[in-house]
Amino acid sequence: MMVQFISPGEAKIIRASLADVAAIGGIGVPLLLVLRLLAPISHIPSGSMEPVLQEGDRVLVNNMQYFTKDPERGDIVAFDSGFRGGLWNKEKVRFVKRVVGLPGDEVQIVNGDVYVNGQIFSQPYTVRHDENLALVKVPFEHYFLMGDNREHSYDSRYLGPVPAERIQGKVAFIARPSAFRLGL
Template sequence: MTRIEETVSDSKSQLPVNQAPKYTEENPWLESLKTIVLSGILAIGIRTFVAEARYIPSGSMLPTLEINDRLIIDKLSYHFKDPQRGDIIVFSPTPALQKENFKDAFIKRVIGLPGDKVQVKLRVVYVNDQPIQEQYIQEQPNYDYGPVVVPENQYLVLGDNRNNSYDSHYWGFVPRENIIGQAVIRFFPFNRMGGIDSADN
C-alpha cells in the first residue's frame, strides 16, 4: 500500500492572512464511478461470503420448491455450525457428479448426517433404524436403498420429489466442503414469498 504523508503546518504558514484555503470539487462523473465500483465490490463480497440468489430449474424438490422459484441462500451460517437433518442445502457437484460433467449447483434436503445409518425400505426412510416423518415429500419412495453409513464430513441428501430426484441414492454422499449454503427464503413468486423451514427429524 502506498503511504501518503500530509504536512499541514507548513501550508498554513504560507497562506496570506485574508486568503482562505481553496478546495477543488471532484468531478461528479468520477464520484459516480467510485460509487459504482464500491457498490460492485460490496455486492461481490456479499455474494461470495454472505448470501446469494438462486432459482429452481427442476421439479426434484416438489412440492416444497417449485420450478422457477427464486431463493436466498445463506452462505454464512455453515461457517459457524454444521448442517442439520432437514436442512435444504445448495452444493457444488460432488466428485461423482463431476465425472458425469455436471457443473451447476444442486439443491436437496439433508437426510443423513455423518455417522448416521440410512436405509430406504418398503417405501419408508429409516435413519439409525428409526422411520422418519416426512410430511414434505411428494410421494413415498418406490425404491429400496441401503443400509449405508454416512462417512465422516459427508452428508446424504434426497429430493422431496423422491421418485423424480437425482440424489444420494444414485451417486452417493456430499462432502462438507461442497456445501455452498442453506436455502432460507423464497422471494419469488410473491404469493409464496417467505421463509423455508427445515424439517428436523
C-alpha cells in the same frame, strides 16, 4: 446555430448529482460483489424439491452458514454435484437437496419410508415414492442428501453420500417468479 450555456446553478446541481452517483456506485458495486460471493442466487431447474421449491424458483444461499456450525437434518442445502456444465464449460453444477443423514448415521428406505438410525424419519413435506434402499452408513464428514420429490430427484441414493466440503451453503430465502408478476 445557437450555443446555450449552463448557468452556475445548473452546473452545481450536475456536479452534486455526479458526486452522488459516484458515491452510490463506489459503495454499491463492491457491496453487490461481496453479497454475490457470500449469498449467491441459484435457479431451481427441476421439480426435485417440490412441493417446497418449485421449478423456476430462485433461492438465496447463505455461504457463511456452515463456517460456524454443521448442517442439520432437515436443512435445505446447495452443493457441488460433481458434474460440470459441459465439454467446454467447466462451471460447477449446483444441486439443492435436503439433509437426511448426518455423518455416522444409518439411512435405509423400506417401501418409501425413510429410516435414520432405525427410526422412521417423518417428512410431511415430501412427495412419497414407494421404493427401497439398502442400509447406507454415512461416512465421517459426509451427508446423505435427498430431494423432497423422491421420484424425480437425483440425489445421494444415486450419487452416494456427499462430502462436507462440497456443501456450499444453506438455502436462506426462496423467491417465486410468479409472486413478482403483476396481474396474476
